Amino acid sequence: MAKRCYVYILANPYSRVLYVGMTCNLELRLGAHKMHLIEGFTSKYNVTRLVYLEEHDGPRSAIEREKQIKKYRREKKIALIEGLNPEWKDLSAEDQG
Numbered sequence: 001m002a003k004r005c006y007v008y009i010l011a012n013p014y015s016r017v018l019y020v021g022m023t024c025n026l027e028l029r030l031g032a033h034k035m036h037l038i039e040g041f042t043s044k045y046n047v048t049r050l051v052y053l054e055e056h057d058g059p060r061s062a063i064e065r066e067k068q069i070k071k072y073r074r075e076k077k078i079a080l081i082e083g084l085n086p087e088w089k090d091l092s093a094e095d096q097g
Helices: 026-034 059-071 074-084 091-095
Strands: 004-011 018-023 049-057
Touching: 004 026, 004 059, 004 074, 018 026, 018 059, 018 074, 049 059, 049 074, 049 091
Parallel strands: none
Antiparallel strands: 004 018, 004 049
8 A cells, every 4th residue: 555645835824935845744744834843944934824735645756746846937836726725725724624
């Protein structure tokens, strides 16, 4: 059975800053971003809202996809987000009720 991994895009509260990441433990990674436990870009710019998510069968395909999305221009990342989440809702908040 393949390990599920995820490619995600986070945004700051004003949707001006985007961050593309990959993880095989989504709950742990999102918690770390939201609590600012990961020093650097996401903490500095308060990038904590999950606005896009893809599931992959294993880390290899997730890493390849993450690299592909990171190369996208901002406009293409926005189109990707709006295709799944046109209102830019925090998808992690929906899981919590």
